Amino acid sequence: MPSLGWQPVIYTPENPDFDLKDDTLSRDVPSEAEIVKHPIWEPYQVARQFGLLSKNQNAGMTGGNNPGWKTKVLNWVRGNVFIPDPRVYWVKPSISYLSTYLQSNPVDLIISTGPPHSMHMIALGLKKKGLSIPWVADFRDPFSMMDVYDRYNTSNRVRKRLAKIETEILENCTRLLATSFSLPEMLQDFDTHKMITITHGFETMGPAKTKVKETGVIRIFYAGTLNEVRYPKALFEAMNTIGLQKNGDPKIKLNIAGKVAPSIIKEIETNPTLNASVSLLGYLPHAALDAHYQSSDLLLLLVHNTKIARVCIPGKLFEYLGADTPILSLADPLSDSAKIIEETARGESFAYSDVEGVTHFLRENIDGKYQMQGTFADIEKYQREQLAVRLVKELNTLI
Secondary structure (H helix, E strand, O other): OHHHOOOOEEEEEOOOOOOOOOHHHHHHOOOOOEEEEEOOOOHHHHHHHOOOOOOOOOOOOOOOOOOOHHHHHHHHHHHHOOOOOHHHHHHHHHHHHHHHHHHHOOOOOEEEEEOOOHHHHHHHHHHHOOOOOOEEEEEOOOOOOOOHHHHOOOOHHHHHHHHHHHHHHHHHOOEEEEOOOOHHHHOOOOOHHHEEEOOOOEOOOOOOOOOOOOOOOEEEEEEOOEOHHHOOHHHHHHHHHHOEOOOOOEOEEEEEEOOEOHHHHHHHHHOHHHHHHEEEEEOOOHHHHHHHHHHOOEEEEEOOOOOOHHHOOOHHHHHHHOOOOOEEEEOOOOOHHHHHHHHHOOEEEEOOOOHHHHHHHHHHHHOOOOOOOOOHHHHHHHEHHHHHHHHHHHHHOOO
16 A cells, blocks of 8 residues: 555554464565554453453354353344444544544545454544545445354344444445455445455465375364354265275365364374364464465365355455465355365365365365366455455545
């Protein structure tokens, strides 16, 4: 952005609550950016102090299919008290602070980014107080129709309140910035002429290292959370069907970097084929992922197996695109993610239930018969540099 004529001023909490923190990502913040911080109070900070959440427990996790009573209570409170999210208690202090700050430090335009969607409420509050500059509401995910509210047992009364907040944001923002093409399907009715779509993107990696291929073996890498809504049933069943080599070594080596739900860990440990084939690497900093992306034979993408999957394009997809390694995706066949994989010819996407399709694809890779057809020209438009140019062109029309 600075190289394209825009000076970013980033407003962020001074003391946020994180279950995971990757300090290496701060290197991506341009030195020209001005960082403005203000204290935040978050209820999960209190929950951790009283032992209701462990230090490294994700406050957004719902406890799987059989949560205990404590998790059920926390889920209900999250879905019915903290509206739209636990950062809501930062909204009023931020409106007050920024109203004063912007008087002496004027800016040309505001971009609010969510989730957490309470950030949009800060921008909405500033507009109600008379701030007349353009406002771009950046929706990374749906708002009132987020599937997580089903797992939080959110009441109909609260859902109506969420829809009302969403409608207010959509009506008052100058532009709606979306990261997927189908987002309007999961939003309240609004003037779609306001919407612009700019997806996530990738940064060009260094020269790809020559892969050392093991005969009759493929290496699959997955980075991210592995839980009940990303349970790779078709992949696990395909791995069981293909089985192990005669000497007991795996034909498929699946490396998983990230948090894994206890129920899935148990399945891996109690299944002989999976136990021999799957390695749990734990959390890896973002800077360490590129080497895995480029040395693997396939990159596994798991899009939420829920009703919002069609409109959510994981940022991970674009990192995978930039790695020059074929993608194996499990997703709704009609999702934006599946369409991008087909469009770029950088791998294959299958339904979560398509065991036969996944098995055939894996056998092709094991036998060395699969060749990725996509070239750099197919993914060039998803480079972050090109996306930034598109964004700046849109912003320039607003001032």
